[in-house]
Amino acid sequence: MDTTTVPPSRKVLAGCVGTATAAPSLHNSQPWRFRIDGPSVDVYADPARRLHVIDPAGRELLISVGAAVFTLRLAITLAGYRCECEPFPSPADPDLVARVTAGKPTAPSAAAEALFAAVPHRHTNRWPFAHTAVPADALEHLVNAARLEGAALSVASPPAREAILGLALEADRRLRARPGYRDELRRWAGPSARHDGVPTWAIGPWDALESMPIRDLGALSDLPRPTAKFEPYPTILVLATDGDEPADWLRAGQALQRVLLTATWENLATTPISQPIEVPAVREALAAPDGRRFVQSVLRIGYGKITGRTGRRPVADVLMPERRGAT
Ligand SMILES: Cc1cc2nc3c(=O)[nH]c(=O)nc-3n(C[C@H](O)[C@H](O)[C@H](O)COP(=O)(O)O)c2cc1C
The missing domain is CATH 3.40.109.10 (NADH Oxidase)
Known part of the structure; x- marks a missing residue:
């Protein structure tokens, strides 16, 4: 990281974690945890939330965590930082799925802004759709x-x-x-x-x-x-x-x-x-x-009617404590 730039505060990154939890997950199991470490957010899989019967290998668990990782990247970009994502940064810890790091301050693109604006509106719709072709x-x-x-x-x-x-x-x-x-x-x-x-x-x-x-x-x-x-x-x-x-x-x-x-x-x-x-x-x-x-x-x-948003665990439940010795 460029040391002349000021990294986002813990409060800003905690806000980004809150945004990430809006991601979809299998049966809304929310199988993720996050640890803020300086300019990085480590994203962990939570194996206790795996659905053993339909997802024995944890494939859908990691797809769900991946959805949260994308949303976190987007939130950090919208907070005004370039964002780097390192998949599985520690071979010794397979539950550490990704390290997402805020880099240099950068204005977000219009495309990122549009996707970010969609985050609170995205939801799963299990109702009938209109008999209309998608262009x-x-x-x-x-x-x-x-x-x-x-x-x-x-x-x-x-x-x-x-x-x-x-x-x-x-x-x-x-x-x-x-x-x-x-x-x-x-x-x-x-x-x-x-x-x-x-x-x-x-x-x-x-x-x-x-x-x-x-x-x-x-x-x-x-x-x-x-x-x-x-x-x-x-x-x-x-x-x-x-x-x-x-x-x-x-x-x-x-x-x-x-x-x-x-x-x-x-x-x-x-x-x-x-x-x-x-x-x-x-x-x-x-x-x-x-x-x-x-x-x-x-x-x-x-094309369907808006059906509404399902609940999410509070950020405090998914945020792990800071590493000991962190400033
Ligand atoms: C990997 C994955 C698999 C899913 N599979 C199904 C499914 O088979 N049927 C279904 O109705 N919803 C499925 N969903 C949607 C979730 O049930 C939904 O994301 C979750 O309940 C949260 O609701 P939301 O998407 O409205 O935020 C899946 C989501 C993910 C990420």
Whole structure:
């Protein structure tokens, strides 16, 4: 770091951490912790918040942490600093996922400002979308957003869309039969969700035609569930990476959040559909025919009503104490 410049204060960086916690995470598990150290924020995975049944390898945990890392980078940029991100800076500590460091003071670009403005508005929408096509230039922005973070986003053609939706429904059936699936879902979704988990109001209606594979977070509760007709031809996107190692999952998470914020900026609603990636045999069937890339996320996008924001843990709960001896 250039010693002639003044690094951001701890208070500024704590504010950036608060912004980072608005990121999406699997079942709103928020599996992250942060430690401020001088001009850097170390981002840790919180293995105690891994969902053992659907995410045994911790792949979605790292995608969730990656989404928080991207949001943190954006917040530091908007605070007026150039930002550097070092993935897995300490081989001895695999839970230390990234070190994000504020560098020289720099004015943020208009693109960064637009993405930052989208952070508080981005949310997962599990309701029906309008029967309206997403324009090609908006799709191009999303594809470019993923590319900027080193991932590949593709828009499913009509036959591919039908195949993906079918595979997702099949994966959903298999997950329901997986031991422990229901207990894990009950732990994270339902009326008790407040600072984490998916609250009942965010679960959305049941598809009357049973053709949209939105994860049925509410099927296991005793509450009556409204039904609704979903759009017949959803726009489906597939996010993939070249490798399938922790560094690729981190990259996928940063790309996911950049895509979701770009979509929000484009007034598009989004729903991750992860069941087909959580069943290994289905994930393989989902892979591109050339088999060169690994699918990390399936997204449904479209035009929907604003549904609202779910809770987040207070910053004090995710901020680790300063290292001893830190000034
Ligand atoms: C890796 C990952 C996987 C997700 N998978 C699903 C999913 O399969 N179904 C779903 O409805 N939401 C899914 N979500 C969305 C989360 O449930 C959502 O981000 C979380 O509940 C917080 O709500 P918010 O996105 O509205 O802030 C996923 C999010 C992430 C980051």
